[in-house]
Amino acid sequence: MYQYDKYDQAIVDARVDEFRDQTRRRLAGDLTEDQFKPLRLKNGLYLQLHAYMLRVAIPYGTLNSRQMRMLGHIARKYDRGYGHFTTRQNIQYNWIKLEQAPDILADLATVEMHAIQTSGESIRNISSDQYAGASADEICDPRPWAELIRQATTFHPEFSYLPRKFKIALTAADEDRAAIRLHDVGLKLVHNEQGELGFRVYIGGGMGRTPFVAPLIREFLPADNLFSYIEAALRVWNRWARRDNIHKQRIKILVHEMGAEEFTRQVEEEWQAILPNKSDAPREELDRIATYFAPPAFETGLSDEVDRSDPAFAAWLDQNVKAHKQPGYAIVNICLKPIGEIPGDISADQIDLVADLAERHSHDELRATHAQNLVLPHVKKADLYTVWQALSAAGLASDNLDLISDIIACPGLDYCSLANARSIPVAQKIAQRFADPARQRDLGELKLKISGCINACGHHHAGHIGILGVDRKGTENYQLLLGGSGAEDASLGKITGPGFNEDGVVDAIERTIEKYREVRQEGERFLDTYRRVGFEPFKEAIYG
């Protein structure tokens, strides 16, 4: 994985010093909160319901064991012994003290981490496929390009005061595990007919108050021109963005109102105008970055056989372990959704355990996923039973990946100052209602996503079943959505009708599921059945 050079380290260290001074001035009363707020947000420090919250960037979700241990150290020393993995491959700490925030950033800098651009009107952490570099279905590892964009856009003055936040995701696999069409810019690495490498470019997707699936803006962009094309798109957005209205500032609104065709025309025109500036990184720079992402030294000649005699282990294998491109290896998913627990939460001790497993069994690499889970990307099949035993002992061997209890949930009203309703208790109740492993497996892949407000951090628009918490005259109320997807078949969920209270929405989901079981055909997922039979049978089942 990428390692900082002296310039990377210098700018991160300088930012820590700068923030330490800004914090000192705030605590001394030399800065007002109005003056300080944009400065702390530029360092990922929010003020939430109960305390300050620090969001730490995990670029494209990739970590090594040393970095993971530091995340555990921060949870233990500065927080309350746990962290929360987010839906953008980051980690958040919920109980931060302002007076200690500079020390945390200094600790992070010692392991090449920071919280820069995890908030504010900036280009946020670049997200990517959690199986990058390991999956058999990718055409190449997309992370060198993610790192290139990260470097090119970090502290870039042109992108420091954008109209609104800006999110980029990229993948190199046909199976979209990064929800690229629900980002401001979604990039898919492809080969053209001549066998050249490039990107399929989608622009104008997103969730939030006004969700859109991003339209295709360019079928093939030569890989060497990635940055200049993004720069052109950002310039068009900068030129026309509705800076007068916070609800209309995102690029998705511009693309929608201008129309994808006209937006594309303007981006292409701008791109041609700036190409002579040669703002694209030279190939040698990409090659330099790519050397850090060279495949680990995989052993060859390993057996693909795995002893499945332990039924609990076999169940975990079937659900949580995925195919690796290297014979004799596998991708291990650590699902942070034990039944009845808080989605994405992990204790400091569990963080340390996962770091140890990554170091011993996964070539010192691990990943965070947008579904709030973790991945050990390079595990020898011969080690799978040992890894499973260690995970089991730590309460980390939930075998429910992509099943109905593998729920994405934002922190909701239990933690978030923007939320209107709690998300976590609803997730817990649904998971408990469908806790029976056989029942979950019978239902198959079912992605259930919950947000506590219209900002959609819980990706409810993209859930096969989505739940949106709203405030109805001071009472929590939950709207149900059906038919969303964040995958390669991206779509937006449709609201079923009037909302429910906390227990009512769980019952409504049960009625939805029973209808699915009644009308499904062989091999169909819930989403497949919904798309085949349509909205009405489910609506009738829900409301009677």
Place this chain on the structure above:
Amino acid sequence: MKILTGNDLPTGDVVWWTGADWSRHVEDAVDVGEHGEAIAAREAGAQRVNGPYVIDGELTDKGPRPAHIKDRIRALGPTVRPDLTLKPADATAGTWVI
């Protein structure tokens, strides 16, 4: 009743105006009546508390309680982590929040 609340500047802790100072316990909150905005402005200037604001509340036999669920959750802590609330030893803590 009207209650004045905010977050302590150095720690971020939720605090409540007691009439003379700030407390971490909602039970210590006083009815600020029509003076809430003026106290908030004065306290904002003192820069000990972030974003002080006035909320509706009611006086119960167990003390002041915020009217809105968001501030009730602020008063106690996350409903999903009773071990992190201000009264983890009290089995009845939180029954009034939801």
